[in-house]
Amino acid sequence: MSDSRAAAARRPGSARRAAVRAGAVALAAALLAACGSGSSESASGDGKTTLTVDLFGSFGYKEAGLYAEYEKLHPGITIKQTDTQDEQDYWKSLQTRLAGGGGLADVQGIEVGRIASVTQQQSDKFEDLGAYGAGELKKEFADFKWSAATSKDGKVLGLGTDTGPEAMCYRTDLFRQAGLPTDREELAAEWSTWDGYLALGKQYKAKAPKGSTWLDSVGSLYTIMIGQEEERYYNASGELIYERNPALKDAWDAATQAAADGLSAKLDQWSPQWNQAFSAGSFATIPCPAWMLGYIKGQAGDAGKGKWDIAKLPGGAGNWGGSYLSVPRAAKHKKEAYELVKWLTAPEQQAKLFRKVGNFPSSTGAIAQVADATDPYFSGAPIGRIFGDAAKAAPVQVLGVHDKNVADQITNALSEVERKGTSPDKAWANARKGVANATG
Template identity: 55%
Template sequence: MPIRRTATAALLAGSLALTACGSSDPAPAAPGTPTEISVSLFGTFGYDEVGLFKEYEAANPGITIRYESTQGEDKYWPALQTRLASGSGVADVQGIEVARIADVVQNQADLWTDLRDTPANDAVGRYIDWKEKAATTPDGAVLGLGTDIGPMGICYRSDLLQQAGLPTDPAQLSAQMPDWNGFLALGEKFQAAAPAGAAWHDSAGGLYNAIISTQQQIYYDASGNLVYASNPAVRQAFDTAAKAGQAGLTAKLEQFLDPGWDQGFGSGRFATIACPSWMIGYIKGKAGEAGAGKWNVTSLPGGAGGNWGGSYMGIPASSPHKEEAAKLITWLTAPEQQAKVFAKVGNFPSTTQAITEVSGATDPYFNGAPIGQIFSKSATSAPVQILGPQDGVVKNAMTQALLAVETGGATPDVAWADAGKKIDNQVG
């Protein structure tokens, strides 16, 4: 989550069709002492967009929820670290992006609440196995409940591909992308006949994150050593993305930060984008109703499984409302609520029950694409990634270096070296 995504609920046209979603009303609570639970998240977790905060308040008299969201996780996280260190200014519930969870588990356990000691304890076992393991300390403390995961696909503009003479059917398009080199080769065909002003892909950084999402070992090894510099998979992903940027296959837009990127979903600045499931809602929000039917989804090249993003919610140790906050996040992350969020926003569930419920989902906005099937297959075939405490730092350095290749003319070797210097300065 997305480092990830914002979208306004008013523009989320074309809700998904789910095949087996149950219903879940929060159990009415007896009126008690009025309590305000503060919730601070980043991007689009979907709870506000789906109306879950209001639903919970209505069923629990005396509870009010004060919610705030920061668009960019790269701004959200440093601010949260300052507040945690000072012991003031934190919310009762805070979001934790998957690239940060290892840092929380390894270095910040004393700053967060062990959810086993709260009403959230009974919810711990309902997630896919690796999701909660990543939020568990060596001595067994559970510091976050999983919200979503980020199984991967490729989202594309059918109308732009058609104008360039490329296949628009998801299966036919997938057949022409046997691997990432095939993806770039198809991009060269597109670029040769592309509509004016349209690039094959949105950004080299986004392409890099898609490629690296298919790997088990990325920036750290199983022993906790920082190995990005010696991991051939990282350098290969970097070079492939840099090649796309140098060849003019990208729109040279910085994801989430460049206003032109947001506008590009509707204006046709790019034909494809790496598409973790949570990007579905982002596209709807930015392309709007006019984009309905223009977008479609297919699998990653070669049908590979991958995961980019996904988040947790935790309770800071300084929260004065731990019990109430634990009840809230338990309900918000229950299978029924995860299915509702997927139906409206596209955030893919992390509970086994909800994954089963959404496996048959289709999306009219995306030409009826079987996104439940596409993302379920990606989720089940994705490797269990090794997470490290500074994953977010390394990832940001890599994407910034690739932006320098696209927009500044830096060579891949120079950009790689500059990324290494930034990482050394920040990580040590």
């Protein structure tokens, strides 16, 4: 999910301040340490263990029935999930808890744009899963997915969940009303380039149904375009290069031009308004990494079935998002947590997850299992082939320590352009300041 993933955050409650006696303060602190958000405790005396899993966006485990299946296979285990839809909020909260050493779950999700921070700066905060036997799983994962979560000294700090091969999702009913073709192969030919996609957007705008625009936000356009590049924000030497990357400038220019042409619904991704827009028909297309399929289904609901379809992405293959599952050093049940992570990321579960919610596997065995998958919700689209082909052709991206921070600053600046009318030059200057602050 996704990313490059998703809106109304659930946040742990903040600590209360009260003037009480010193003994009461000490007691309250002890209780909070034991019961903090994400903590995991065995029920006393009954041999049962509650494993906590703290995630962001939509990983789909609960929705696909995987937790229930695992609990059935392991009668002594109960799984409790908490989640924060906005990954930025999730990461900030996780950093606070890592620094304090308390309130951490047994299993924590890590977005791909953060994994370099974990391997290079926080390896002492997470368990080396190699110590639990994870090394024997290496052959089951795509090389790029495995290596990204391995530190220079060989520690395995997470197991890969999904990846984010990209396509374009679109509303066939809205296309028909605007007089545009709806066949996925015909559209893939018409928008084989981003210029073609934006030109078709202008045609749509001229005859669009009332209240509908071409795409959700120019931030999503930028993100999917830059996801087609091997080097984005850092080069292979770890040098921050975003300011002089011509591919980034092209993506920025395309996004700001789309804003100027009025092709966007001006919606901040993951916001409540963006969520509501899926069912309201507020936009006709959305750049669509595989994990977005489950999100669309969740927001558009049963009424959206058969109205959506999927076509090949303009401009070639790319990747947006993907995640890892890690076990913090402060986890209460490390061995049991590893066993759960191992099971959730196994080929059988990754294949099942893709078929049920659309999260594309990082397991090579699972990729082979889903090659023939189709999705009736998306007009029977051959999702196994579309996303499988995209995954094979996608570049292996260079990841830097502050990859996600840089990306967030740029998409925030693009939001200023489309929602506030800020000039692209001023917004870019704001993005540069934000990057400087975020990267230290």
